[in-house]
Amino acid sequence: MTTKRIFVITGPTGSGKTTVSHYLRSQYQIPQVITHTTRAPREGEVGGRDYYFETPASFVTKHYLEHVTYSGNQYGSSREGLAAAWERSPLISIVLDTAGAITYARELGEQAVVIYLEVADQEALIQRLTKRGDLPSRIKKRVASDEYLRDQALPVGLVGHAHVIVNDDWQATRRQLDELVTEYCQHDVVTKD
Numbered sequence: 001m002t003t004k005r006i007f008v009i010t011g012p013t014g015s016g017k018t019t020v021s022h023y024l025r026s027q028y029q030i031p032q033v034i035t036h037t038t039r040a041p042r043e044g045e046v047g048g049r050d051y052y053f054e055t056p057a058s059f060v061t062k063h064y065l066e067h068v069t070y071s072g073n074q075y076g077s078s079r080e081g082l083a084a085a086w087e088r089s090p091l092i093s094i095v096l097d098t099a100g101a102i103t104y105a106r107e108l109g110e111q112a113v114v115i116y117l118e119v120a121d122q123e124a125l126i127q128r129l130t131k132r133g134d135l136p137s138r139i140k141k142r143v144a145s146d147e148y149l150r151d152q153a154l155p156v157g158l159v160g161h162a163h164v165i166v167n168d169d170w171q172a173t174r175r176q177l178d179e180l181v182t183e184y185c186q187h188d189v190v191t192k193d
């Protein structure tokens with residue numbers, strides 16, 4: 001049987017987590033676990049595809065494997081969401097903050113393949129957020145949040161568990177992702193023998 005695995009994509013805001021998750025979906029048909037949030041949708045975001053957008057009252061009715069507060073909003077991933085994605089494919093992905101990534105690494109062990117993204121130049125990262133359409137006031141609040149500052153560095157709890165990718169150049173990032181997918185697909189061929 002093919003081993004079930006999940007690519008846990010983490011890193012600070014603007015490091016490219018969503019972009020990586022979309023690439024894994026379009027290039028390799030790797031489904032993404034959709035998580036729940038109380039934050040308002042950004043322009044272009046669609047409920048049920050990007051997030052399940054919740055009110056504070058509806059958020060607390062779900063069964064979470066883990067949940068966090070990030071820059072004043074609630075986020076959580078459900079056990080049901082994980083099981084539903086694994087029904088569709090043995091290799092799936094999820095986008096989490098580093099606290100969530102630590103929980104997944106602890107709860108799922110080797111099934112969780114953690115990818116930590118970072119951008120070397122902070123100015124470039126701010127420019128990416130601006131280009132993405134984030135309002136200057138929101139960017140200011142986000143980059144001043146404790147959670148953003150915490151996620152700037154690979155947490156001790158993920159050292160030795162995470163594949164670190166410096167996402168400055170998309171072609172280089174793509175190559176590293178291609179290698180990872182190949183590695184984890186071959187892993188299964190090897191373990192089946």
Ligand SMILES: Nc1nc2c(ncn2[C@@H]2O[C@H](COP(=O)(O)OP(=O)(O)O)[C@@H](O)[C@H]2O)c(=O)[nH]1
Pocket residue numbers: 010011012013014017018035036037039066067068070075076077095096097098099100101
């Ligand atoms: N722990 C955890 N983090 C989540 C979850 N859903 C989203 N996040 C993280 O919450 C943070 C804020 O997400 P978002 O508002 O979409 O901002 P972004 O990082 O700029 O895309 C990011 O680090 C996401 O990876 C979840 O269910 N659990």
Ligand SMILES: Nc1ncnc2c1ncn2[C@@H]1O[C@H](COP(=O)(O)OP(=O)(O)O)[C@@H](O)[C@H]1O
Pocket residue numbers: 011012013014015016017018019020128129131132167168169170171173
């Ligand atoms: N390597 C890259 N070079 C330039 N822009 C990038 C790169 N990776 C992602 N981006 C852009 O940066 C912005 C933030 O990326 P996104 O995936 O939304 O980050 P996150 O989900 O971590 O907040 C998006 O507009 C995305 O298109």
